[in-house]
Amino acid sequence: MKMWQTLGIFTSVCAISEIIFQIYRYRLKRSSVRKKKNKTEVLFFPDKKVACINYFTSECENESCSFSHEENSLSKLFQFIHNAVKSVDVCVFVFTCTDLADLLIQAVGRGVSVRVITDCEQVDIPGSQIWRLRSQGIAVRTDNSSFYMHHKFVIIDNTRLLNGSFNWTRQAVTGNQENLLVTSDSQLVCLYKERFAKLWRQYKTKKDQ
Numbered sequence: 001m002k003m004w005q006t007l008g009i010f011t012s013v014c015a016i017s018e019i020i021f022q023i024y025r026y027r028l029k030r031s032s033v034r035k036k037k038n039k040t041e042v043l044f045f046p047d048k049k050v051a052c053i054n055y056f057t058s059e060c061e062n063e064s065c066s067f068s069h070e071e072n073s074l075s076k077l078f079q080f081i082h083n084a085v086k087s088v089d090v091c092v093f094v095f096t097c098t099d100l101a102d103l104l105i106q107a108v109g110r111g112v113s114v115r116v117i118t119d120c121e122q123v124d125i126p127g128s129q130i131w132r133l134r135s136q137g138i139a140v141r142t143d144n145s146s147f148y149m150h151h152k153f154v155i156i157d158n159t160r161l162l163n164g165s166f167n168w169t170r171q172a173v174t175g176n177q178e179n180l181l182v183t184s185d186s187q188l189v190c191l192y193k194e195r196f197a198k199l200w201r202q203y204k205t206k207k208d209q
């Protein structure tokens, strides 16, 4: 009889501590998920429809607008650039998307410092936005080699990094499978900032002085 009682107590103690342990683990997991969620997200492409730049940066008054008014990956990218207050450093292989060029030009108008690095062989391709950016006073530097300047990342306000496979083209928005990681992880942001600064120095020409 006594042995059964001892065993009973022992089992209950085990059960209770197991329950406490599971609750503790669950709460720990939840709080770390919450923290991480804020820090990092991934935008996946293709989007079904191209987002309406007017709708996501001011307002769209076109009743027959054929662009998407529903939030998607491109609309989030629009907002990241639209919300920049200090700087936007773009390092991208191909740049033909007019909406993204518009956003950079608007950013310069708000007093944001905008710098663009791109591949020298992509500057003159059809639809390239590079000359338009330059004509609006945006500093653009290119590599000077037969190797590709193949990076595709943006640093916003020195605190947020967007990096992935995403070229700044319409085709990458609604056609290709692409990813764009968005993070405020300060260590990653710092590494990419250093790389941007290095390339910016390296690609300086006499004209840039």
Ligand SMILES: *[C@@H]1O[C@H](CO)[C@@H](O)[C@H](O)[C@H]1NC(C)=O
Binding pocket: 062, 063, 064, 065, 066, 067
């Ligand atoms: C409104 O949107 C339609 C469809 O996208 C377009 O054809 C038309 O030019 C737009 N109108 C204005 C005033 O922007």
Ligand SMILES: *[C@@H]1O[C@H](CO)[C@@H](O)[C@H](O)[C@H]1NC(C)=O
Binding pocket: 144, 205
């Ligand atoms: C690019 O590099 C070549 C040789 O490496 C040089 O002759 C040329 O002037 C450079 N062009 C620019 C724009 O720096």
Ligand SMILES: *[C@@H]1O[C@H](CO)[C@@H](O)[C@H](O)[C@H]1NC(C)=O
Binding pocket: 163, 164, 165, 166, 179, 181, 188
């Ligand atoms: C940046 O994007 C490229 C292309 O998708 C990928 O190979 C690389 O791992 C990414 N870097 C980070 C730190 O996510």
Ligand SMILES: *[C@@H]1O[C@H](CO)[C@@H](O)[C@H](O)[C@H]1NC(C)=O
Binding pocket: 093, 094, 165, 167, 169, 171, 172
């Ligand atoms: C996008 O970038 C890839 C390299 O990552 C390149 O091969 C491809 O031609 C680019 N897409 C367009 C539409 O230019």
Ligand SMILES: CC(=O)N[C@H]1CO[C@H](CO)[C@@H](O)[C@@H]1O
Binding pocket: 038, 039, 184
């Ligand atoms: C580091 C970071 O991105 N923090 C953000 C977490 O989410 C809140 C609310 O959405 C933002 O205000 C912070 O900037």
Ligand SMILES: [Zn+2]
Binding pocket: 052, 053, 054, 055, 060, 061, 062, 065, 066, 067, 068, 069
């Ligand atoms: Zn619209």
